[in-house]
Amino acid sequence: MPKPFVKAGTMNSIKVHNASVTYNQLPVLWDVDMDLPTGRLIGIVGQNGSGKSTLLKAIMGLVPLSSGNVKIFEQDLDTIRTEVAYVPQRESVDWNFPASVQEIVRMGRYQPGRLFQRLTKLDHQLVEDALKKVNMLSFKNRQIGELSGGQQQRVFIARALAQGAKLYLLDEPFVGVDVATEKAIMDLLIEMKKEGKTIVIVHHDLHSVTSLFDYLVMLNTRMIAHGAIDEVLTTENLNATFGGQLNLFAQLQQIIKERDFPIREKGFEEK
């Protein structure tokens, strides 16, 4: 299969069209529509339960969409999978899993298309490089359960780096991380941006957004705003993002849940 053609700066990295996701019938993402640029550091902000993590999972095809669709570099995710690296929340995995730092990062080189192949010299080199970039090479034989929170997060990022993707989606990478690690991760991400990579980060702390990101997605179950940070960071948008849900909207959300109603009628799923 020839490698899909991806040129930085000329197209959307992620295009989400009217995506909705429901958990137990409750709409947690409702008709979210956005085009994200390439080569930027993009933050997704919103309060707890605003659907930030769900949006990342929806983009990665990890939760089923009740409506809408997602394109990555203007293609279906499955045709371009190797160009996308996803870093789930650190708490989402079992850190008692029997594996060393190196083994976790090596998993970043496993690809469904190469199921029967052994890892090559190049793979091992990329694993080594990724560990070096996050400053964890000297820990490569360490048991993952023995690491600090910041070190665990760096291992996660190394695993994504080892994939050698062009688009990185990170879910709350700064939670439970020490100050030094936060700075190290941020420097690394800025470096990656300079190389033309696109980085999308789910972030819960509003304080640091202006210093971290140059592009912002503001989410509160529905899309509030997305765009260059100085354009969208208005009082009005902040209130809509971090204020409570609009009453009418919340009530409809609840009715859909109670009546177990589909969020789209048949034939309108893609619309």
Add this chain to the structure above:
Amino acid sequence: MTYSLLLYILLGLGLVGAMSGAVGTFAFLKKRTLVGDAVSHSILPGLVIGYLLMGTKDPYVLILSGTIFGLISIRSIDLIHQKSKLSIDTAIAIVTTVYFALGSVLLSVVAKSPNGSQAGLKDFLFGKAATLTENDIVAFAIVFVLVIITLIVLFKPFQSIAFSADFAGGQGWKVKRFEFILAVLTSIVITTGLQAVGVVLMSALLIGPGAIARYWTNSLKKMLLLSVVVGAFSGIAGGLLSLSKDNMPTGPWVIIVLFTATILTLLFAPKKGWLAIQSRNRLNKKQMAEENLLKTIEQLREKGNNKITFQSILDQRRLEAAVFDRAFSALSKKGMVKINDQIISLTELGVAEAQRIVRLHRLWEMYLTARLNFKNDHIHGTAETIEHLITADLEKVLMEELNFPSEDPHQKPIPYGNAKQ
């Protein structure tokens, strides 16, 4: 029983134990330990129906019909959990008991049928290795090879998914598909194992070896291997014990062997075993006693006391006599303390070490007040612990961060000795 048949049976039990250990490792890692129990109980109706339809105890028929019911039970658990608001435990409990009840009813029907007594299906409850035939053992061997090859070939996705389904799914692995394959393997292994150890105890054979192996290694590959060995050993040893007298069920003996291995593991495993924990505690206590003794002597020296005796040390700090004795002789062996005419003194090495402890204590008190906003009267207790824990690297950071203060918050001098270089 002929010798060759005995060998065959032991081989069969070893194979069952080994494949359970291999597949069970993943069930254990995915924390789906109860699912094995549900599946083994739910397979019972499958076995009886297979027997009723085909009228034979042919192992291949039973493995097929049992596996189908195993998969149905897993699907039932997921459906009940997803479609109702019941928790996963409740769903498992429902499936386990309902299918087992169904199996028991069917079993009683078979028992009433003319050739019911020969059917020997009752042995599925506790397993009876003595009734295994050569044909059964060959079937076990085929299943074993199948399971091991699948696990080797699909190791990458199984490992990735067991670590994090989200991570693996994000990389494009079809998580549902591989989970289904694992469910098929689990069902096949349980169905096969039932014929040897029985419904009730099969789940222990599935989870036990993996749980034991986890204590001994931190590598998934080694864990799988060890789990296979433990499973095989339990099968063979349990089999030998059960065959030593007539009419003994196999399953309970296999589980008793496995349980013994679990106890030994809990006692002797590295790091997490009881013995390792004890020795760690002992070392900690020893270190604390020695360092506290040195520190106490240093505190007396600071007060200008140059006739330090056992009594003056005990007056300064209460120490248990036995602890005191042991710490003192350990320190003299290390060449840190000397005793001459009942007067105790520190050697040069002893002074450096004693000052290190005092320094760490006082530096930590400084850090607590200067950086963490603790009040002066709330810092001594924690410093008593932390002084034993600060490594040379952390000490350096601490000194630099505080810029080498000369006094602690109680205006006591912080001794640096050679530490500033």
